[in-house]
Amino acid sequence: MGKYPSNWADIPAGHDNPLNFAVTSRDRSVIEMVTDAVQNDRAMLAYQAIVPSGAPGKPAFYEGLIRVMDSTGRIIPACDFIAEIETTETGRIIDCIALEQGLRAMHDYPDLRLAINMSARSIGYPRWIRTLRNGLRADPTAGERLILEITESSAIVVPELVIAFMTEMQSEGVSFALDDFGSGYTSFRYLKQFYFDILKIDGQFIHGVARDTDNQVLTGALMSIAEHFDMVCIAESVETAEDAAFLQSIGMDCLQGYFFGAPTVHPPWESDTGETATA
Numbered sequence: 001m002g003k004y005p006s007n008w009a010d011i012p013a014g015h016d017n018p019l020n021f022a023v024t025s026r027d028r029s030v031i032e033m034v035t036d037a038v039q040n041d042r043a044m045l046a047y048q049a050i051v052p053s054g055a056p057g058k059p060a061f062y063e064g065l066i067r068v069m070d071s072t073g074r075i076i077p078a079c080d081f082i083a084e085i086e087t088t089e090t091g092r093i094i095d096c097i098a099l100e101q102g103l104r105a106m107h108d109y110p111d112l113r114l115a116i117n118m119s120a121r122s123i124g125y126p127r128w129i130r131t132l133r134n135g136l137r138a139d140p141t142a143g144e145r146l147i148l149e150i151t152e153s154s155a156i157v158v159p160e161l162v163i164a165f166m167t168e169m170q171s172e173g174v175s176f177a178l179d180d181f182g183s184g185y186t187s188f189r190y191l192k193q194f195y196f197d198i199l200k201i202d203g204q205f206i207h208g209v210a211r212d213t214d215n216q217v218l219t220g221a222l223m224s225i226a227e228h229f230d231m232v233c234i235a236e237s238v239e240t241a242e243d244a245a246f247l248q249s250i251g252m253d254c255l256q257g258y259f260f261g262a263p264t265v266h267p268p269w270e271s272d273t274g275e276t277a278t279a
Helices: 018-039 089-108 120-124 126-138 159-170 188-194 213-228 241-249
Strands: 043-052 061-069 075-077 114-118 146-151 175-181 198-201 232-235 254-256
Touching: 018 061, 018 089, 043 075, 043 089, 061 089, 089 114, 089 120, 089 126, 089 146, 120 126, 120 159, 159 175, 159 188, 175 188, 198 213, 213 232, 241 254
Parallel strands: 061 114, 114 146, 146 175, 175 198, 198 232, 232 254
Antiparallel strands: 043 061, 043 254, 061 075
8 A cells, every 4th residue: 555646546537557647647747848848949959960981070961859958957858758749739849840940050051961850740730841841942952951850650650641742852852861760660662662862770770789790680681771772871879989890891871879979959060169068
């Protein structure tokens, strides 16, 4: 006794056990935290470099990763809230903010090439698509410098819509990256139809790849898929020199991870001192 609230009988239907109640309460709390951050202008991009495998000293482009600041001032990464807000109105607004801030950065820094994450659900969201079209019209170089990243799990929710959208935007010069490849259940039938430009291998296959023979085989297989479909292949979550050297040795196109730099809300092009704050 005493482990759970004394008023379980008062918990609404659907919360029929302590675990369900705890999960639902946590989800509600996360959504409220993100909504509060959005309403109070505490959402921002943190930037992380993606480097060519053969020349890691100079980034090929950057990824803009959405962050929110909670009421205590902590910067919260997307992995801590995106699953809870993915299907909500707040999720669509977060996508809008990421795209708006990314396009603004590209406008302010004309040499910047930037990848921005999006959910397939945002394709039909008026504010998001209006922001994209306006950004492409306002800057004739924006299309060729913009990469939109769609996760494997999001892409297969509405594949026909995604394929049509990609075809339209690729005609404007926009590139598309299939994010976290290997983490979901993409049908190879759809993979043939999507025509992604970039394939990003999920970090679960990259951690310890220099010593893990299973990960070596799986990473090699995913690289072969990227090569067959003429996609640039990027290894995510590269965290050690040993893994980076192995990936370079097997011909990985590009590398991304903490070994090359943590995401920062103060990227090098905005800093006079070169100092950055990680997020």
